[in-house]
Every structure is written in structure tokens, then in C-alpha cells.
Amino acid sequence: MPTHDRRTRILDAAEELFAVDGFDATPTARVAEAAEVPKGLVFYYFPHKIDLLLTLLKERLPTPTKESVADVVRRGDPAGSLLAVHRSLGLEDHDSLVLRTIIFRESGTHPEVRDHLRQLRRSLVDLTESALDQAVEWTVAKKLLRQGAETFVAVMLDHANARRAGGALPDMKGAAAVVALAVGTPAPA
Incomplete structure (x- = not known):
């Protein structure tokens, strides 16, 4: 599976979960589960949880x-x-x-x-x-x-x-x- 697809799925999952439950109430394990990727891959692309949120804002709300x-x-x-x-x-x-x-x-x-x-x-x-x-x-x-x-x-x-x-x-x-x-x-x- 291409790397870009996994990263995109992580961002898609994070966006959906953050919108519904909020950033603080959404553990990275749940993001990984929703994206169907290992939790370690979330941290590979986004070393800190806040990086997920900031990337969403920078890339999807330019x-x-x-x-x-x-x-x-x-x-x-x-x-x-x-x-x-x-x-x-x-x-x-x-x-x-x-x-x-x-x-x-x-x-x-x-x-x-x-x-x-x-x-x-x-x-x-x-x-x-x-x-x-x-x-x-x-x-x-x-x-x-x-x-x-x-x-x-x-x-x-x-x-x-x-x-x-x-x-x-x-x-x-x-x-x-x-x-x-x-x-x-x-x-x-």
C-alpha cells in the first residue's frame, strides 16, 4: 500500500474523530484503528499528537x-x-x-x-x-x-x-x- 494512502487515511480518520469527539478526547490509538494502520505509523508521520491537528489545519484549511x-x-x-x-x-x-x-x-x-x-x-x-x-x-x-x-x-x-x-x-x-x-x-x- 502506498505511503501517501496511509498518511491520508490517518488524516481522514483524525479529522472525523476530532470533529465528533474533540482533539483531547481522541486517543491516537483510536485514530490508528479508524485509519486501519498500526499505532506506530501514526507517530511515524506525526511525532506528536498536536502535529496531526496542525497538519489538518495547514493542509486542509489552507x-x-x-x-x-x-x-x-x-x-x-x-x-x-x-x-x-x-x-x-x-x-x-x-x-x-x-x-x-x-x-x-x-x-x-x-x-x-x-x-x-x-x-x-x-x-x-x-x-x-x-x-x-x-x-x-x-x-x-x-x-x-x-x-x-x-x-x-x-x-x-x-x-x-x-x-x-x-x-x-x-x-x-x-x-x-x-x-x-x-x-x-x-x-x-
């Missing part, structure tokens, strides 16, 4: 880059561009939902996870600010662009979490319109 949404920005349409960024990021996708369940649960007790969450949020704000800056056709104060990006990211994260929890979804179109108005553009019809 930090988005400006290139990942470069094609969705429309000059002169900040609200539409923000909505396109939201759609292209797919924060409410199923795979992302499982990992976000893990990351939000574990961020309170594991500083490494909290750091990853902060980095993810920072990258989302940077990306959204860049998209907003590219979409407006005039100069907007950097502070205002940053505030607009932070506001929209907060709503995107709330939207993703509401989908995970089954709550009422925030109005993404309305949030994009508010941010667009804040930077001086008319709201979409």
Missing part, C-alpha cells in the same frame, strides 16, 4: 491568497466583488465546515490552533481589503478599506458558522452593500 480570488474582482463594483470573493472562498463548504468545527473548538485550549485561526482571519482581511481596493475606482483611505474588509470578513465568518450551527444566515448581499456604501459607492439594486 490560508487563501490574493491569487485565489484575483479573477473575481470587478473594477467599479465593490459590492459585487465582495460577494464574488465570499463565493470563491467557499467558507461554508462541507469540508471547510468540519475543519472549522475543529478549529473553533480547539482554539480555546491549544495556542497553536488559536495562532492558526488568527493567521487565517488576518489573511482573509488582507485578501478582502485588496479585493475592495481593486474594485473601487477612486482613492479610499487605507483605514477605511481596512475597516470595510474587517467588517465583511466578520460577516463571512458569521455566515459560515451559522451554516455549521444551523442558525439564521446573515445577509451577505446587505453586508456587501453596507461596505460598498462606506467606501462611497452606491448599493446594488
Whole structure:
């Protein structure tokens, strides 16, 4: 059996078990059992249990880059561009939902996870600010662009979490319109 398949099965099992039972409540022996590999192989690939969790976050919940949404920005349409960024990021996708369940649960007790969450949020704000800056056709104060990006990211994260929890979804179109108005553009019809 190829090495990659075993490593992938370990990560798949860990992701599923961590999402259901939590990181601390999931022994590595259970991960090995679910992956159908010897326990020693888990430690071969992931010397410490925390390495399993961090690898899941780094490999399966990658930090988005400006290139990942470069094609969705429309000059002169900040609200539409923000909505396109939201759609292209797919924060409410199923795979992302499982990992976000893990990351939000574990961020309170594991500083490494909290750091990853902060980095993810920072990258989302940077990306959204860049998209907003590219979409407006005039100069907007950097502070205002940053505030607009932070506001929209907060709503995107709330939207993703509401989908995970089954709550009422925030109005993404309305949030994009508010941010667009804040930077001086008319709201979409």
C-alpha cells in the first residue's frame, strides 16, 4: 500500500474523530484503528499528537491568497466583488465546515490552533481589503478599506458558522452593500 494512502487515511480518520469527539478526547490509538494502520505509523508521520491537528489545519484549511480570488474582482463594483470573493472562498463548504468545527473548538485550549485561526482571519482581511481596493475606482483611505474588509470578513465568518450551527444566515448581499456604501459607492439594486 502506498505511503501517501496511509498518511491520508490517518488524516481522514483524525479529522472525523476530532470533529465528533474533540482533539483531547481522541486517543491516537483510536485514530490508528479508524485509519486501519498500526499505532506506530501514526507517530511515524506525526511525532506528536498536536502535529496531526496542525497538519489538518495547514493542509486542509489552507490560508487563501490574493491569487485565489484575483479573477473575481470587478473594477467599479465593490459590492459585487465582495460577494464574488465570499463565493470563491467557499467558507461554508462541507469540508471547510468540519475543519472549522475543529478549529473553533480547539482554539480555546491549544495556542497553536488559536495562532492558526488568527493567521487565517488576518489573511482573509488582507485578501478582502485588496479585493475592495481593486474594485473601487477612486482613492479610499487605507483605514477605511481596512475597516470595510474587517467588517465583511466578520460577516463571512458569521455566515459560515451559522451554516455549521444551523442558525439564521446573515445577509451577505446587505453586508456587501453596507461596505460598498462606506467606501462611497452606491448599493446594488
